Amino acid sequence: MPNIQQLEDLTTQVRRDILRMVHKVNSGHPGGSLGCAEFFVALYKEIMETKEGFDMDGISEDVFFLSNGHISPVYYSVLARSGYFPVDELNTFRLIDSRLQGHPTTHEGLPGVRIASGSLGQGMSVAIGAAEAKKLNNDDHIVYSLHGDGELQEGQNWEAVMYAAGNKVDNLIATIDVNGQQIDGSTDNVLPMGNLRAKFEAFGWTVVDIEEGNNVEAILKGMSEAKSLAGNGKPVCVLLKTVMGNGVDFMMHTHAWHGKAPNDKQLATGLAQNAETLGDY
Amino acid sequence: MKTYTNTGNKDTRSGFGAGLTELGKKNENVVALCADLTGSLKMDEFKENHPERFFQVGIAEANMIGIAAGMTIGGKIPFTGTFANFSTGRVYDQIRQSVAYSGKNVKICASHAGVTLGEDGATHQILEDIGLMKMLPGMTVINTCDFNQTKAATLAIAEHDGPVYLRFGRPKVANFTPEDQTFEIGKAxxxxxxxxxxxxxxxxxxxxxxxxxxxxxxxxxxxxxxxxxxxxxxxxxxxxxxxxxxxxxxxxxxxxxxxxxxxxxxxxxxxxxxxxxxxxxxxxxxxxxxxxxxxxxxxxxxxxxxxxxxxxxxxxx
Known part of the structure; x- marks a missing residue:
C-alpha cells in the first residue's frame, strides 16, 4: 500500500519547487503545473513501472509523454525528485545553457524527456507511435500521456483520437487535465469543449473520470482503474478534474496564473501555504 | 563528352517503392506509414509483405508525423509516405517540433513534388518544400533524379541516423544512373x-x-x-x-x-x-x-x- 502521507508531502514540496522556479526567472506557467502536482506525483511514484536510469527507447517500462509542455515546472520537479537528474538542477530552469528549457525538449539531453512539446496538440500522436512500437516489440508496458483540456482545441488531437480507437491502441492511457481554463479565460468562454466523456466515448474510447483530481488517493484509485481497463481493445481516456493553481489560494480557480510568475510577496504567501517537507533545492 | 543512356522511362516514386520493399526484407525495424496514398507512393508491396509493419493512418498527415516520431522511441525506423505538399507545408510544425527539434529518426518520403505532378494543378504542386525542409536544423534534404537513384537513396537513408526529407516525383522520366550504385548522402x-x-x-x-x-x-x-x-x-x-x-x-x-x-x-x-x-x-x-x-x-x-x-x-x- 502506498504511503499517502509521503505522497502528499512530496506534492507539497513539488508545489514549492514550482513557485520558486517560476519566481526566480519571472516567467513560466505555475497555474497548470500546480493543478497537476498530485497527478505527476502519483504517476511517477506509484502508477508507472519504470526502470532505473533513463534510456530513450523505454523498452520494458512504462513511458510518459507531456503534450501540454508549458507545465514543465511540475514535470521537471517530479522528474528530479524521482531521480532522473539532480534536484539542484531545478535552479537552472529557463536560464541560458540549461537542460531545463522553458518547454521540455530532448535537444539538451535531459533524462526523462522523450519528445519536445510546447506547440500544442502533438503529444497524443507521439504517444500512439510509442504504443504501436511497444506492440511491435511485444512489450506489454503502458504509454501514458497528459494533455490540457484547452489543448483539445487543436485538431490533430482528434485525428489521433480517431486513429487510436480505430486501430485498437489499447496500451495507451491518455489523461486530460480538465481545469476548464486557458490563457484567454475559461474554456467555456474561449471555445466550449462540450461533453468530453461523450466525445471520447463516441470515438470508441473507454473513459474514466477522476472527479477529485487534486486528491492523491482519488488519483491512485482512478489510475488503477484505467490501468485495469488497458489491453481490452480500446484506448483509455482519463478525465482528471483539477483546479488550476491548486494549493496556493490566490492562484486557484482562475486563468490569471496560467503563464504568470508570482512577485516576492506573492511567493512568500504561496510558500507559507506549503511548508517545506523534503527540503528545498 | 561522356554520354548517358536512358534504359527506359520509369517514375522515381517506383524507385522509392522498390527500395522500401527491399528494406522491408532487410531491416525488421523499418516501418512504413501512409496517409491514404499507398498506391500513389508505391508502398503496396511493403504493405503486402509486412502488414504488421505497415500503418495506414488515413487522411491525417499531422497525426502520421507524430506517430512516426513516437515509433522511433522503441527503435523503429519509420518511413512516412504522402505527396510532397502534404509531407511538408501541411505538417511543418509537427516536423519541426516532434521530428527535427526532437532529433527523431524519421524518414519523410515525399512523392509528386513540383509541377510535374501535372494535371491536378497548383494545390498539389509544391515548389517550396526544399526551402521549408532545408531550414530545419538537423534535417537532411535529398531530391533524387531517377528510378535507380531513388531506390539507392531509400536504402541509404535507413542507415543514416537522423531525420531525412526524401523528395521524388510522379512522372515516368529517363532512368540513366547505374542500377547497382551506392548512394552517398551529401556527396555530389x-x-x-x-x-x-x-x-x-x-x-x-x-x-x-x-x-x-x-x-x-x-x-x-x-x-x-x-x-x-x-x-x-x-x-x-x-x-x-x-x-x-x-x-x-x-x-x-x-x-x-x-x-x-x-x-x-x-x-x-x-x-x-x-x-x-x-x-x-x-x-x-x-x-x-x-x-x-x-x-x-x-x-x-x-x-x-x-x-x-x-x-x-x-x-x-
Missing part, C-alpha cells in the same frame, strides 16, 4: 567534365541538364554537369572545385528559386568564391494544370532553359 556526382560552365542540377532537372550539355557540346561549349542529389548537407567542395575551373554556374531545380538549391549554392559561392550564377527554377509563382512535359517547358525547367542559362552565365564571366 559529377556526370560530365567541362571547362566552360558548371551545371548543378537536382531531381528531374538532372536529365535535362545532360540533354542541355549534349546540345551545348554540339555548339562547342563544354559543360560540367553535377548531380546534387543532396541539397543539405551540400557538397560545397564539388561546387567550388568545379567553378574554380569553369568560372560560372547554372543551378537547375524543379522548385522556386527562392529557398531552393540555387540559393544554397549561391551562399557557398558568395562566401568562398563569388561566381556568375544563373537560376533555372520557377520564378516565385504557383504552377497550374497541364501535362508534366508542357509544364516543364512553360515554367522554364527544360533542357532549352538550361542551355539559355548556360550561355547567359558564360557571357557574365
Amino acid at each position: 556526382v559529377q556526370l560530365t567534365e567541362g571547362d566552360d560552365v558548371t551545371i548543378v542540377a537536382t531531381g528531374h532537372l538532372v536529365w535535362e541538364a545532360l540533354e542541355a550539355a549534349k546540345a551545348l557540346h554540339e555548339e562547342g561549349i563544354s559543360a560540367e554537369v553535377i548531380n546534387i542529389h543532396t541539397i543539405k548537407p551540400l557538397d560545397d567542395k564539388a561546387i567550388l572545385d568545379s567553378v574554380a575551373k569553369t568560372g560560372c554556374i547554372v543551378t537547375a531545380e524543379e522548385h522556386n528559386y527562392l529557398g531552393g538549391l540555387g540559393e544554397s549554392v549561391a551562399r557557398v559561392l558568395a562566401k568562398h568564391n563569388p561566381t556568375p550564377q544563373e537560376f533555372v527554377a520557377t520564378n516565385d509563382t504557383f504552377g497550374e494544370s497541364g501535362t508534366p512535359a508542357q509544364l516543364m517547358v512553360k515554367y522554364g525547367l527544360d533542357s532549352a532553359a538550361i542551355q539559355k542559362a548556360a550561355k547567359a552565365a558564360i557571357k557574365r564571366k
Whole structure:
C-alpha cells in the first residue's frame, strides 16, 4: 500500500519547487503545473513501472509523454525528485545553457524527456507511435500521456483520437487535465469543449473520470482503474478534474496564473501555504 | 563528352517503392506509414509483405508525423509516405517540433513534388518544400533524379541516423544512373567534365541538364554537369572545385528559386568564391494544370532553359 502521507508531502514540496522556479526567472506557467502536482506525483511514484536510469527507447517500462509542455515546472520537479537528474538542477530552469528549457525538449539531453512539446496538440500522436512500437516489440508496458483540456482545441488531437480507437491502441492511457481554463479565460468562454466523456466515448474510447483530481488517493484509485481497463481493445481516456493553481489560494480557480510568475510577496504567501517537507533545492 | 543512356522511362516514386520493399526484407525495424496514398507512393508491396509493419493512418498527415516520431522511441525506423505538399507545408510544425527539434529518426518520403505532378494543378504542386525542409536544423534534404537513384537513396537513408526529407516525383522520366550504385548522402556526382560552365542540377532537372550539355557540346561549349542529389548537407567542395575551373554556374531545380538549391549554392559561392550564377527554377509563382512535359517547358525547367542559362552565365564571366 502506498504511503499517502509521503505522497502528499512530496506534492507539497513539488508545489514549492514550482513557485520558486517560476519566481526566480519571472516567467513560466505555475497555474497548470500546480493543478497537476498530485497527478505527476502519483504517476511517477506509484502508477508507472519504470526502470532505473533513463534510456530513450523505454523498452520494458512504462513511458510518459507531456503534450501540454508549458507545465514543465511540475514535470521537471517530479522528474528530479524521482531521480532522473539532480534536484539542484531545478535552479537552472529557463536560464541560458540549461537542460531545463522553458518547454521540455530532448535537444539538451535531459533524462526523462522523450519528445519536445510546447506547440500544442502533438503529444497524443507521439504517444500512439510509442504504443504501436511497444506492440511491435511485444512489450506489454503502458504509454501514458497528459494533455490540457484547452489543448483539445487543436485538431490533430482528434485525428489521433480517431486513429487510436480505430486501430485498437489499447496500451495507451491518455489523461486530460480538465481545469476548464486557458490563457484567454475559461474554456467555456474561449471555445466550449462540450461533453468530453461523450466525445471520447463516441470515438470508441473507454473513459474514466477522476472527479477529485487534486486528491492523491482519488488519483491512485482512478489510475488503477484505467490501468485495469488497458489491453481490452480500446484506448483509455482519463478525465482528471483539477483546479488550476491548486494549493496556493490566490492562484486557484482562475486563468490569471496560467503563464504568470508570482512577485516576492506573492511567493512568500504561496510558500507559507506549503511548508517545506523534503527540503528545498 | 561522356554520354548517358536512358534504359527506359520509369517514375522515381517506383524507385522509392522498390527500395522500401527491399528494406522491408532487410531491416525488421523499418516501418512504413501512409496517409491514404499507398498506391500513389508505391508502398503496396511493403504493405503486402509486412502488414504488421505497415500503418495506414488515413487522411491525417499531422497525426502520421507524430506517430512516426513516437515509433522511433522503441527503435523503429519509420518511413512516412504522402505527396510532397502534404509531407511538408501541411505538417511543418509537427516536423519541426516532434521530428527535427526532437532529433527523431524519421524518414519523410515525399512523392509528386513540383509541377510535374501535372494535371491536378497548383494545390498539389509544391515548389517550396526544399526551402521549408532545408531550414530545419538537423534535417537532411535529398531530391533524387531517377528510378535507380531513388531506390539507392531509400536504402541509404535507413542507415543514416537522423531525420531525412526524401523528395521524388510522379512522372515516368529517363532512368540513366547505374542500377547497382551506392548512394552517398551529401556527396555530389559529377556526370560530365567541362571547362566552360558548371551545371548543378537536382531531381528531374538532372536529365535535362545532360540533354542541355549534349546540345551545348554540339555548339562547342563544354559543360560540367553535377548531380546534387543532396541539397543539405551540400557538397560545397564539388561546387567550388568545379567553378574554380569553369568560372560560372547554372543551378537547375524543379522548385522556386527562392529557398531552393540555387540559393544554397549561391551562399557557398558568395562566401568562398563569388561566381556568375544563373537560376533555372520557377520564378516565385504557383504552377497550374497541364501535362508534366508542357509544364516543364512553360515554367522554364527544360533542357532549352538550361542551355539559355548556360550561355547567359558564360557571357557574365
